[in-house]
Amino acid sequence: MTNVADAPPVQGQMQPPPRLSLSGLIAQTEVDLRLFGMLVALAVILLVFDIISGGQMISPTNMVTLSVQATGIAIIATGMVLVIVSRNIDLSVGSLVGFVAMSYALLMTDWFPNILHLPPDFPLTWAIAVGIGIGIGAGFGAVQGFIIAYVGVPSFIVTLGGLLTIRGLVWYLSQGAAVSGLDPTFQLIGGGAAGSMGATLTWGVGVVGCLAIVWFLFTARRQRRRFAFPVRPMWAEAVIGLVGCLAILGLAAFANANYWPKGLADQYAAANGIAVPAGGLQISTGFPYPIMILIGVTLVMSWIAKRRRFGRYVYAYGGNPDAALLGGINTRWTIMKTYIVMGILCAIAAAIAAARLNGSTLDVGQSYELYVIAAAVVGGTSFAGGTGSIAGAVVGAFVMQSIAYGLSFNGVNSPGQNVVAGIVLILAVGFDAWNRRRSRS
Amino acid sequence: MDGTPLVELQHINVAFGGVHAVQNVTVDLRPGEVVGLVGGNGAGKTTLIRCLSGAHPADSGQILIDGKPVSIANPRDAKALGIETIYQTLALAENIDASANVFLGRELTSRFGDLDDAAMESATRQVMGRLNPNFKNFKTAVVSLSGGQRQAIAIGRAVHFNARILIMDEPTAALGPAETAQVRDLIKQLKSEGIGIFLISHDIHDVFDLADRISVMLHGRLVGTVNKADVTTDEVLAMIIMGKMPQEVTQHDLAELHG
Numbered sequence: 001m002t003n004v005a006d007a008p009p010v011q012g013q014m015q016p017p018p019r020l021s022l023s024g025l026i027a028q029t030e031v032d033l034r035l036f037g038m039l040v041a042l043a044v045i046l047l048v049f050d051i052i053s054g055g056q057m058i059s060p061t062n063m064v065t066l067s068v069q070a071t072g073i074a075i076i077a078t079g080m081v082l083v084i085v086s087r088n089i090d091l092s093v094g095s096l097v098g099f100v101a102m103s104y105a106l107l108m109t110d111w112f113p114n115i116l117h118l119p120p121d122f123p124l125t126w127a128i129a130v131g132i133g134i135g136i137g138a139g140f141g142a143v144q145g146f147i148i149a150y151v152g153v154p155s156f157i158v159t160l161g162g163l164l165t166i167r168g169l170v171w172y173l174s175q176g177a178a179v180s181g182l183d184p185t186f187q188l189i190g191g192g193a194a195g196s197m198g199a200t201l202t203w204g205v206g207v208v209g210c211l212a213i214v215w216f217l218f219t220a221r222r223q224r225r226r227f228a229f230p231v232r233p234m235w236a237e238a239v240i241g242l243v244g245c246l247a248i249l250g251l252a253a254f255a256n257a258n259y260w261p262k263g264l265a266d267q268y269a270a271a272n273g274i275a276v277p278a279g280g281l282q283i284s285t286g287f288p289y290p291i292m293i294l295i296g297v298t299l300v301m302s303w304i305a306k307r308r309r310f311g312r313y314v315y316a317y318g319g320n321p322d323a324a325l326l327g328g329i330n331t332r333w334t335i336m337k338t339y340i341v342m343g344i345l346c347a348i349a350a351a352i353a354a355a356r357l358n359g360s361t362l363d364v365g366q367s368y369e370l371y372v373i374a375a376a377v378v379g380g381t382s383f384a385g386g387t388g389s390i391a392g393a394v395v396g397a398f399v400m401q402s403i404a405y406g407l408s409f410n411g412v413n414s415p416g417q418n419v420v421a422g423i424v425l426i427l428a429v430g431f432d433a434w435n436r437r438r439s440r441s
Numbered sequence: 442m443d444g445t446p447l448v449e450l451q452h453i454n455v456a457f458g459g460v461h462a463v464q465n466v467t468v469d470l471r472p473g474e475v476v477g478l479v480g481g482n483g484a485g486k487t488t489l490i491r492c493l494s495g496a497h498p499a500d501s502g503q504i505l506i507d508g509k510p511v512s513i514a515n516p517r518d519a520k521a522l523g524i525e526t527i528y529q530t531l532a533l534a535e536n537i538d539a540s541a542n543v544f545l546g547r548e549l550t551s552r553f554g555d556l557d558d559a560a561m562e563s564a565t566r567q568v569m570g571r572l573n574p575n576f577k578n579f580k581t582a583v584v585s586l587s588g589g590q591r592q593a594i595a596i597g598r599a600v601h602f603n604a605r606i607l608i609m610d611e612p613t614a615a616l617g618p619a620e621t622a623q624v625r626d627l628i629k630q631l632k633s634e635g636i637g638i639f640l641i642s643h644d645i646h647d648v649f650d651l652a653d654r655i656s657v658m659l660h661g662r663l664v665g666t667v668n669k670a671d672v673t674t675d676e677v678l679a680m681i682i683m684g685k686m687p688q689e690v691t692q693h694d695l696a697e698l699h700g
Contacts, residue, residue, distance in 0.1 A: 227563040307555045309548055312537070316545055319536035326496055326532040327546030328517035386536035 028236050034380055038395045042402060049406030057409050060258035064288060066405045067398070068191045068356075071290040072097070072349040074397035076368065077375040078301040079342040081393045082311070084376055085318040086338055087385035088148060088155035092162030093346050093372055096140055097365030098170045100133045100350035105179035105360035107132060108186060126186035133347040140166065141343025145336035163369065170362055180359025190355030191288030193260040202286030206252035210245040217241050255291075256284040290352045294394070297348065302390045310337060318386035374421065375400050378428040382436075400424070445508040447472045447637040448493065448606055453502035455488050462488040463499075466663045468656045470606065470637040475628065477652030477669075478641045480681055485661040486641045487529065490608050493639070494526035495519035506606075520547070523605035527612055529641075531595040535584035539576075540565035542583055543598045568597040572627065573620075588615040596624070600631070607631060610641045625651060645674055645681075659684040675699075 026033070050058040076093050083090045107129045112118040118125065144162050148155045188195040197205065217237055224231050232240075260268070260283040268283065269276045305311035313334045317324040324331050349368075354360050379396025381388030403424060407417045446469040455463040463485040470476050478486045492499040495516040504511055506522055513519050519526070533542045540561040549557045549564070562579055569576045573593040583591055592615055599607055609628070613621040628638060628651050642648050648655060649669060657664040657680040664680045667687065676687040678698055685694065 223559045227559050227566075229559070229562065309550070309554070309556065312541060312545075312548060312556060315537055316534040316541070319534035320532070322530070323532040323534045323542075323545065326494075326516050326526070326528065328495075328515065328520055329546045386534070 028233055030232055030236070031240070032389070032391075035389065035391055035395065038379065038392060038399065042395060042399050045399060045402050045406065049402070049410060052406075052410050057406060060254055062405075062409070064255060064258045064285065064291075066401055068288050068290050069405065070397050070401035071294045072352055072365075073368065073371045073375050073401065074294055074394045075297045075349045075352075076342070076345050076372045077379070077393040077397050078297055078390045079338070079345040080372050080376040081301075081379075081381050081388040081390055082305065082314050082338045083155075083342060084373075084381045084383060085386060085388045086314045086335055087318055087321070088335065088338070089159060089373070090144075090155065090339065090342050091159040091369045092140075092144060092166055093342065094365040094368035094370075095163050095166035095170070096137060096343060096346040097350045097353060097368055098360075098363065099140070099166050099173070100137050100347045101354040101357075101360040101364040102170050102173045102179065102362075103136055104129050104133050104186070104351060104354040105182060106173060108183045109179055109181050109359075126183045126189075129183070129186060130189075130347075130351055133350060134344050137343035137345075137347030137350070138340050139343065141339040141341070141346075142336065144343075145339030148339065149332040149335035174360075174362070176362065178359060178361040180357070182354065182358050186351075187355050187358055188289055189293070189351050190357075191290045191352075192356075193264050193283075193285055195290070195355070196255075196285035196288040197292070198286050199256045199284035202252050202256055202284070205287060205292070206249045209248040213244040213248070214241055252287070255287050258285045259283060260285060290356075293348065293352065297345065298390060298394050304341075305390050310334065314338060315386060320386075371397075371400060371421075374425045377432075378425065380432070382432065396428075444471070446470060446505075447474075447507065448639075449503075449505040449508075450489065450493060451503045451505065453489060453492055453499045453504075455485075455492065455497065455499055461661050463492075464661045465502075466658065466661075468663065468666060470639060472605075472637050473632055473635045474654070475632055475638045475640055475652045476666075477648035477655040478639055478658065479643075479645065479648055479655060479677065480658035480664075483660075484658040484681075486658055487610055488661075489658070490526070490610060490639060490641060493519065493524060493606075494528075494608055495524075496526075496528075517546070520602070523603065524608065525599035525602055525604035525606070526608040527595050527599050527610060529610040529614065531591055533583050533591055533595060536582050538582055539569065539579055539586075539594050539597075542594055543568070543601060545598070547602065564601060565597065568601045569593060572597050572600070572623070589617060589620045592616055592620070592624075596627070600627075604636060607636055607638045608641075609638060611643065612640070613642070613644065613647060621647075645677060649674060649677075657681055 046058060050056070076097070080090060080093070108125060112122070112125055112129075113120065140162070144158050147153050147158050217240065221231055221237065259265070262280050265281040265283050266276060268274075269281045274281065305314070313324060313329045313331070316327065316329065317331055317334060321331065324334075350365065353364050357364065375397035376388065376393045377383070377396070378399055379389070379392035379394070381393060400421060403420055404417045407420055408414070412420075448470040449467075450469070451467050453463055453466045454461070466485070466489055468476065468478070468489075478490065480486050488497070491497040492502075493504065493513065495513045495518050498514055504513055511518075511522060513522070513524075516526075534545065540558070543565045544561045549560045551557050566579060573590065576590055576593060578586060578590070583594065586594075592612070596612065613624050616624065625647070628640070632638060640648065640652060652669050654666055654668055655672070655677055656666040657677065659681065664684045665686045667677070667680075672687055675695060675698060676690060679685050679687070679690045679694055682698065683690075683694060
């Protein structure tokens with residue numbers, strides 16, 4: 001660093017003077033306005049459907065169901081962000097979910113007991129199955145990624161071929177049969193009353209989440225202080241911390257207000273010798289496991305996108321492939337890795353799908369690719385490359401799922417839901433294009 | 442000027458399909474020296490220099506650093522040898538911020554391999570404070586910055602990493618007069634630190650102001666290399682346009698040049 005050693009150290013720039021307009025105050029919190037806007041839109045969508053349904057829709061039970069339904073799409077959408085940001089596409093995700101889901105089903109019903117002769121009480125079969133499924137997903141991702149990045153076949157073609165081929169292979173796996181009867185522990189991945197954490201753990205997760213927010217804000221502030229960079233005003237930190245903690249604890253309380261169905265609760269009471277009080281035994285479900293998996297995936301993927309070299313290279317490549325190459329980045333390996341990540345996420349989503357079904361059929365994951373791409377795009381990922389956020393895609397998945405759920409709750413059939421979903425997708429991208437043009441001029 | 446040259450490009454050939462973009466070109470560069478590389482559009486200056494920066498390996502020919510042959514297959518090889526390049530296109534990813542661009546491909550990380558954005562921003566603030574003290578937009582994507590600010594980032598990237606050899610392809614093309622003067626001062630300063638600089642420029646005055654020697658290319662070939670002190674701008678123009686060395690130029694040629 002001899003070149004810069006003689007340069008005077010640059011002090012942090014002056015903080016902007018506090019402004020007392022609403023927009024000024026919001027600007028000082030440095031909140032991602034786009035994400036904030038999408039959360040508001042999501043709330044509005046839910047409220048409108050709630051009003052149409054006469055206040056019936058927004059209940060803990062419905063919201064937990066809606067969330068669990070959104071998890072598969074949301075999990076894969078986090079990977080689709082990286083793929084689209086680096087100027088590619090993946091159309092094969094739905095077929096890959098189907099293939100891995102069928103693999104889980106066959107592993108646990110056929111291959112483990114009949115080929116490997118594992119005894120029925122063999123420990124952790126569910127975990128071994130998930131491990132193998134993730135390997136299968138990563139393998140398919142690696143093959144497609146290699147053809148795209150190193151052979152140079154356009155991703156649209158490779159993954160369109162993947163969509164057809166892999167869906168065809170699902171049939172060969174099971175000879176066309178539907179398979180059911182999975183490991184009971186594996187089934188917990190799918191959620192439901194048993195596949196949820198219960199009240200105590202849910203509160204625990206809420207508290208840990210709050211501590212994590214405070215710790216995150218604190219370390220970020222300390223890090224900027226270390227280099228004498230401008231920091232957010234203290235009140236803004238407090239507001240962000242408070243809003244974040246309240247949101248997490250509110251969600252925990254909401255999930256705990258969802259109770260086991262009466263039949264299951266009565267069975268549980270009878271099995272454990274608990275007297276059923278008047279009005280039925282109320283056991284809180286709390287957060288279902290698939291939601292916890294989604295939260296974990298979102299955090300890990302955000303960390304990869306923002307804090308790791310790989311993520312930085314994906315965005316740099318999307319912004320200017322030439323600059324990435326001249327910067328000495330191994331761009332081919334970077335692209336191939338996005339598809340490996342995608343395969344792993346498909347395997348995770350497939351586990352949730354297979355666990356919910358307690359098995360697999362030939363059409364698990366059918367047309368996932370369309371909803372996943374829609375979720376990413378509604379969540380702000382641009383096909384021009386270089387822009388998109390993980391959190392945005394997750395919110396995008398919830399927006400799409402809320403619309404489908406709200407329509408269905410209010411009696412609109414599935415073709416009608418598709419009509420609306422298609423229009424929303426076009427509107428979202430149209431709004432994005434309009435917004436870009438406006439901000440440029 | 443004696444001693445081993447810092448860089449020698451010997452008998453470099455590059456062809457695109459049937460087009461010989463660079464034919465048998467030999468140039469060299471000494472420590473603390475600025476060699477101006479001039480020529481019209483399509484003369485092969487940028488193609489030649491891309492061999493040295495690793496952007497496009499030569500078809501044949503040899504590159505020597507400190508007298509030793511080296512192999513430069515990609516930009517990473519070049520950077521490992523202390524060769525930094527400021528491309529005419531700037532090669533910035535416009536969707537990410539200044540420090541992400543300065544450290545692109547060479548990110549600073551924590552012990553656990555996480556990006557250390559604060560450390561990178563700090564280093565970027567230092568280098569930018571030296572190049573462009575008015576630069577304040579460390580958190581915004583490069584796309585919303587002015588041409589001069591982008592140029593400063595591209596230069597900052599080259600300067601930060603202790604280059605021994607600096608390639609500047611049209612570094613002042615997008616700049617206003619004040620910023621151009623800044624870049625000129627910077628080149629003089631880097632030169633005094635012993636860095637060797639290849640300066641590609643359309644602007645003959647830039648080259649005359651800054652270069653010690655001038656290598657002229659025409660149609661992919663080297664016309665010749667001259668000491669700036671021995672030639673006039675007219676003679677260099679004759680080399681650029683007619684491909685004639687100063688001793689070959691006639692009065693008639695000069696008249697035509699000004700005609």
